[in-house]
Structures are given as C-alpha cells and as structure tokens.
Amino acid sequence: MAVDFKDYYQTLGVPRTALEADIRKAFRKLAREHHPDVAKDKKAGEAKFKEIGEAYDVLSDPEKRKRYDEMGPGGESFGGFPGAAGGGRRRAQPGGGGAEQDYHFGGTTGFSDFFEQFFSGGASRSYGFPPDPEQAQRRAGPRRGGDIEGDILVTLEEAMHGTMRQLSLQTVDSRTGAEDVHTFTVRIPAGASEGRRIRVPGQGAAGHGGGEAGDLFLRVRIAPHPDFRVRGSDLYHDLDLAPWEAVLGAQIVVPSLDGAIKVRIPEGTENAQQLRVRGRGLPVGRTGERGDLFVVANLLLPTELNAEERALWEKLRETSKFQPRTESARA
Amino acid sequence: MNAPDSGESPAIPGDGEDASEFYPLEVVVQITRTPDHVIALYCEHGLVQTVREHPPERPLFDDEAIHQVRRLEFLRSEYGVNFAGLRFLAELLRDVEQLRAEVRFLQRP
16 A cells, blocks of 8 residues: 655754754643644644654654665655565464465554554554464464554543544455455543553454454554653653752742642752652542542753853852862863 | 444454453453453463452453463463573563653653
8 A cells, every 4th residue: 555755854844964852852842732632723733743742753753764864855765665575564474375464554553554554553463363374274273363552642632531432454365456345433541651562352363264353452652742651551751941940949830631730849959859749640540549640840041141140159159168070170 | 442443353352442451360361362261370470460459369450461361371382491481571561661650751851
C-alpha cells in the first residue's frame, strides 16, 4: 500500500539542521497550542496533537532521525528505505502452505501510515504457530493462526480516563493478492501504561485446517506531552526555578492531569531534586489507586544582568559563606 | 482484553464486551492451552506476572501475562528451550523492555 511522505520538520516548523533543544522547544510550543484540552476544535486539535507527537517521536530519537534524514528532504528515496521490505506492515506467517499475509492498520492507531511503515517500534513478531512452513505442512489437523503485534498511540488524557478506538486491519494475501479488511473497536482501559499489551481476540492471522484465528496484541505508546514525562504510572514535570526560589523556597502553581495545583518548593531545593505529589499520576490497575506526580527542580540562571542585579550578585559573592567545591578541588 | 465487533472468535469465558480485563487461572489455561501446573510454575519463578493487587491464592492475569505465556510456550515447543533457557530469555526480554521504556522516558521533552 502506498503511503504519503510526512515532512516532520515542517510539522514542527524547524529547519532540517535544528538542534535537539530546538526540536524540543518547537514541540512543546505546538503541543501546548494544539492540546485537545485547549483547542477550540477538539477533534482537529487531537489529530494535530498526535501529528506533532509523531513528528517529535521520530526527530527526537537520533537513530530514527538519521533514518528519516536518509530519505531526503522530500522523501525522494523513502520508497527504497532499507528495512521497508514487506511494506513495513505487520506480518504473520500462518503455519500452513508457506503462504504469507501482510497486515496493515488503518490510520486509527494514532500513527500515520507513513510512521507505521517506517518508524513504528512494533516488530512483526508472531507466536503460537510453527515457524517453519515445511514443518508446518507436515503437521496434520487444525492449527491456530499466529498472533500479530502492533502499536497504538494514546494521549495521556486517554490513558488517564480510558477510551474506545476504532481500528481497521487490512489483510493482504501476498500469494493471491486478496484483500480483507476487519474493523473493530478496541477499549483502551484507564491506566494503560507505556508498553502494556492489549489483546483483541481473533484479530490475528487466520487459522488453518479449521483452526481458530490468532489474536492481535496492541502495545500502548503514550504520546509525548508538553508538560509531563511518564514512567509506569508516575508522571514527571520539569519545573524551571529561579535561584532565589530554590534557595528561599516558594509556592508555585504546576499543571497536573486534574488541573493546576499549588506546590511548595522548600528552602534549599537542589537542582534535579524531585518533589513528590502523591496520587496525581495515572491510575494503577482498577484499584482506584494512582501513581504520583514528581515535580523535578530545574534551576535556571539569569544570563543577562542589569547594573542593579550585577551589584546584588557581587554583594552576594562577597558575603556568602557558600562553598560549592571541596577544599581539594579549590586548591 | 477486547472483543472484536465482527468476525468469529472462540467462545472462551472472559471474552465479550463487558468482560473483565483480568482473567482467573482457568481462563488463561483455556486461552493459551497451557496446563495450569505449567502456568503456576512460570508464576512461581517470576516468568509470568500476576495482577499484583490480588491475593496469591486467587491469582488474576492480564493480557500481558497471556502474551508472555504464549511466548514462553512458543519458545519451549518450537525451539526446544528448556526451563533455564526460558528464565534467561525472559529476564533478558524484561531488561530490554525496561531499557526501551527508560530510553523513551529520557527522550521525552
């Protein structure tokens, strides 16, 4: 199936020479602008938000970015991209006859067809069927079809509350060229964490000799979020702080999935120190329990000083007893 | 676990729109066609994880566990991997998954 090339640099509005920091900055700006919670048109906002997330997923990963850049500025050589064999589709090899089937997801996994073909992390793995067609042919009786794996992109908000997603899976028999499309609804449960697998029974490879079809396993991929990083059911928010806020303490409003919350920054907070806000993460299973939100202190220093500020910093240098280095390091 | 809108699927307890996303051992036995003592052995040695909030005498399993049982059985039946090999591979795969997740976490904005 032919797919349209995606210009991820254009999506993020950065040049091809952009540094990692510029890409991150552009992503954050656009993601905040098009976040479904703030977009006027929620549906269009969500689509754009996922598009931005997909572009960031590729351009923020050095290996994926290198592969993407090799396709050329307009994707001139993306048809011949190494590793594109098999159309990049999910492929399962049913046990009988050595025939192969290609599987292609409709654009409802949250990823574009282009991403699915070239950058989806889901390897085409199948279990529960004989790997050797000749060996398989010798086996008599009904055989269950292989399982298929694929990725599904989920926003943090969807992971928080759960959602229903309609998927279409196109099957192409590479021997006969016959196409078949299955459409089905997948429920993403609340608390779906990164890498978690969701089973859709009977949507894998067709069985043989009257055997039942395999299952489809969808691996959850959490879409990048401008405010949070996710580890299991915990969320991390990087909070930029002025030196005096870290030294003297402060009360600062930070975002959470439940809305803005006020966090007390204690006196003497160090850079990269993590402040835990209990129960503001993602749901853990169905217990009603939730993970935590970690606010990570990110100290920033002023780079431009006016005369008054300079005088104050100089006075601090003269009066402060603070010694950042040990005696031996100072020698 | 999800039930497809169309197409035929085996009538296994636990399947269906309103089904629980967790399965008791007997349902896992049916879905994976793996004897219960084998699944119990996998659990005992940490190769398959049960849902942590349930008591060990009444274990529940999720889709990840179903996938893992199938993977282990595939390695065992098709490649003749013995138990020690399964344990080694399971640990290796778990480490790889964790490292992948960590890399993704660190690459986030």
